[in-house]
Amino acid sequence: MRKFLTITGLCLTLAACATNPVSGRREMALMSEAQEISIGRDMHPKVLQQYGQYDDPALQAYVQGVGEKLAAHSHRSNLIYRFTVVDSTDINAFALPGGYIYITRGLLAYLGSEAEMAGVLGHEIGHVTARHAVRQYTAATAAQLGMTLGSIFVPGLGSNVGQNVMGVLGQAMLSGYGREHELESDGLGAEYLARAGYDPQAILGVLRTLKAQGDYAAAQAKAEGRQPQSYHGLFASHPDEDTRLKEVLTKASFLAPDKPADNGRDAFLKHIDGMVFGDSAAQGIRRGNRFYHRDLNFALEFPPGWRLENRPDRLLAIAPGGKAQAQLSSQDLNQRETPREFMIRRLGIKNPAGEEISPAGLPGYTASLKIQGRPGRVSVIFHRNQAYVLASVALDGADSQAVDAAMRQTALGFHPLREDEKALAEPLRLRLKTAAAGDSFAALAKGSRLPGDAQAQLRLLNGHYPQGEPKPGDILKIVE
Structure with a gap:
């Protein structure tokens, strides 16, 4: 009771309380709805x-339409929601404050129906309607500032506050909002x-798909000696082990029509037919x-x-x-200079002692140094008004001389695409196939x-991992 009175007093004193749209309860909130929308609007670009927006207007419109149908039944239907398919191989979806919601094409590839996609979008809408970003930011700020009156009062979103919000949201995108918030979003x-007319049990289908994908990713990562990457939040939990999740799905089932609409498998598959799978041409x-x-x-x-990891701003290579x-990145060339001069002026390397190189006739310079x-080793190669910087480092247990020699050879192998390589620079795509007998x-x-x-991977894409075979007449996702 004492804690309640203290928080209530702070709310009255600071005018920093708001009504939660979902629970209807008054709670401390260090961000107004207008500020929340502003943060989402500023972070969206x-x-x-x-990540890049995936270049398929028909798919974007389809996802937007399904999302709007769900949002119309949400606790904050007054918001204008924007649903975007981002051009990423990650298995993920996330939301920004104010109604900006994203789903990766990497995740879409593994889903099996419109209802499952709606389950993912509905989960992210739940984060927005329950103001989880605001609540997490408020809690983090209150804890950091010790709940003192002078520190808690936030009249506006200054630069420091904006940076704190970015930090909270960035962490949430990577690891979720915590079990309680994730479960609330599931519900x-x-x-x-x-x-909206879907069977809420479709969420279990999403869970099974992502659990299988997570198992496969974990096995691959273990074999390669690295940490696996998978979808964040409670959706990574095994549904059979989560009684509370089953309870919220059962509760929601009473709200569904007697006969929920078709799960939309055919419509969903039609829209992802031809979608890029894996790396895109724009990313390499x-x-x-x-x-x-x-x-x-x-x-x-x-x-x-x-092993190569393709990031939006660089290519990583791991021995x-x-x-x-090693990492390969690029910078614009803005003035006429040699690669060695670029290394000194732009990279801040003083007196690099190395050698000029000319991979495939391109201007370059490479030098061994301490990082x-x-x-x-750092190598700079000029190509098409871009300076490509290949930087490598030998870590504990490595034969540093062998690594250095290999990285020099990698730099020397940089070249414009040959005719016989152009087909290799085109992406793989999902295609549909009707299974035949046998x-x-x-x-x-x-x-x-x-x-x-x-x-x-084909089993994963079609919901048959680790075992199972297609039946004649099944519509399968294949990769060509």
Whole structure:
């Protein structure tokens, strides 16, 4: 009671309380709805800059339409929601304050129906309607500032506050909002699904799909000695082990029509037919230890066994066992200078002692040096008004001389795309196939362009991981 009176007193004193749209309760909130919308509006272009919007207007319109149908039944139907498919291979979805919601094409590839997609979108709408970003920011700020009157009062969103909000939201996008908030979003998403005419049990289908994908990713990561990456939040939990989740789905089922609409599998598959799978041409294509970029017109090859990670702003290369790392990034060329002069002026490397190189006739310079006290190498290559910077470092347990020699060779192998490589710079795409009698995933894998364990990936895409075979007449997702 004392705590309640204290918080209530603070709310009255600071005018920092608001009514939660979902619960109807008064609670402390250090951000108004107008500020919340402003944060989402300001961050939206940054999200698109980092990930890129997937270039398929028909798919974007389809996702927007399904999202709007759900949002119309939400606790904050007054907001204008924007649903965006981002051009990322990540298995993820996330929301910004004010109604900005994102789903990756990487996640769409593994879903099996419109109802499952609606389950993901409904979950993210729940984060917006329950103001989870605001509540998490408020809690983090209150804890940090010790609940003192002078510190809690926030008349506006200054630069420091905006940076704090960015930090809270960034963490939430990566790891979720915490179990209680995730469960609340599951319940809200299930409610919105039911009211929109979908079966809320579709959420269990999403969970099973993502659990299977997570199991596969974990096995692959373990074999490669790295941490797995998977969808954030409670959706990563196994549904059979979560009684509370089942309870919220059961509760929502009473809101559904007696006969929920078709789960929309055919419509969903139609819209993802032809969708890029894996790397896109705009981001560059990984083929084992080789990298091809169609739009920037270059290719290069890393040492055998090195694993490539394609980030929005750079390409990472990691040696087996993590004993060495390299990254390739680019910067605009703005004045006429040599690669060595660029290395000194733009990279801040004083007196680099190295050598001029000319991979495929391109101007370049490479030098061995120390990077944070470790043996490394930096190479700069000019191509099409861009300076490509390849930086590498040998870590604990590595043969630093061997790593250095390999990275020099990688720099020397940088070249414009050859005619025979242009097809390798084009992305893989999802296609639909009707299963015939005798079809198996093993047989389909033999003709697939999927790298690695193609059979396991085809099972994942079609909801049959780790076992199971297609039946005649099944519409299958394949990759070509």
